[in-house]
Amino acid sequence: MMEEWDELFSDAEHGELTEKQKKIIQAAIEMFAEKGYSATSTNEIARKAGVAEGTIFRHYKTKKDLLVAIVTPVMRRLVAPFIIKDINKVLDKKHETFEGFLRAMIDNRKKFIEKHWPIIKILLQEIPFHPELKEMFITYVAPEPLEKAKRLITDFQKRGQIIDAPPLSIMRLAMSCVAGYLAAGQLVSAQKWDDEKELEETIQFILRGVGYVPKKTI
Amino acid sequence: MMEEWDELFSDAEHGELTEKQKKIIQAAIEMFAEKGYSATSTNEIARKAGVAEGTIFRHYKTKKDLLVAIVTPVMRRLVAPFIIKDINKVLDKKHETFEGFLRAMIDNRKKFIEKHWPIIKILLQEIPFHPELKEMFITYVAPEPLEKAKRLITDFQKRGQIIDAPPLSIMRLAMSCVAGYLAAGQLVSAQKWDDEKELEETIQFILRGVGYVPKKTI
């Protein structure tokens, strides 16, 4: 179970973490993902982390502070690659086709989501109940990343590769399909789920949906 | 705030409900939707319902029993129309085109979801934490409704209206798009969201995605 996700929490704003602090965060992630935030007691977290309950409150003033500390860095990293990919995109012109871009983006985000799935589950569960989280989410998502993704899609539209629908609608629909694909993968029993086939089906569906024209024959 | 959703809970299995029982369920729905199941105390529910706390436990043995009582009938009704529509469909042959069927189905389910949104929110929130709910959901959804929906889609495929992808994949992708459309409508500020336009965009995206051929010209 020794993973390297603890780098997530030891970035600039937090500084280095002690062993006990890492254990607390790890235990909290596991418990929150399993039972939910409200149903998990600080006592349980302390016991699972092998730490005194007081230690938790030494580092996090309240239980909610602990939640925010867990969820914030993931939220930031979830949307960041949209910007990074955009820069590589516009400057390096690596992906000539929309299909190539779509495949790269799905692959990239899918791996991130799989790696940090417990935290993302917590994030999705708790957002409706904590206005601060919702505001934080909106801050990180809008408006820059959305603007850049918008420009990206507009670019593909100008190159005649995809249909002339509103860029934000296209983004929403493509993301819906990918989210549905990931959710179904979690829900359906593993034996009945052919992941590669479903992924390919999803990509083709999106490509038809955006009216993809394979290559621009100049 | 006087609605008629209380019929949901006074069906065959429950019998008639007293005024206080209705108040309890109504208060519980509001609180669960607002704060979540775990974060809501039975004390709060009782106060909001204008009822003694003991009254709650007279009718529901535990707090979880109350949750299950709220969520079960909605779960059943959420998937039932798939069967009903199917019967009308296969027998009455009302919808000649896939597009007509899609529009009718979206309209029907959208209205149901909007009407019972608080309960559905509770359902989505709590399913991950209560195995009984998940099992109940699977029981109601699979296998009959899924099988029937599958046959419906196969039928449209045979008529050459839509592409020959796996029916379950098609279902998943179409439902993802609709779910994303509904979720976005909840998330985006009302002034920026043109509902009718986004719905139309969603439908067209699905139709292109399934390779819809408008009418079968015999």
Next chain:
DNA sequence: AATGAAAGTGAGCAATCACTCACTTTTTTG
């Protein structure tokens, strides 16, 4: 009008909750 069942009550229960604080241990620093 009498009677038994069902509905409703609220004080009270042990358990648990998030959190505090006086204290000890470890680490950092001049």
Next chain:
DNA sequence: CAAAAAAGTGAGTGATTGCTCACTTTCATT
């Protein structure tokens, strides 16, 4: 190496939790 700072502890806090139970009120049936 001594002193200060930071990390860690766990018994203890009052408040709150889900739930019980002896009791009263309401209702349906004869």
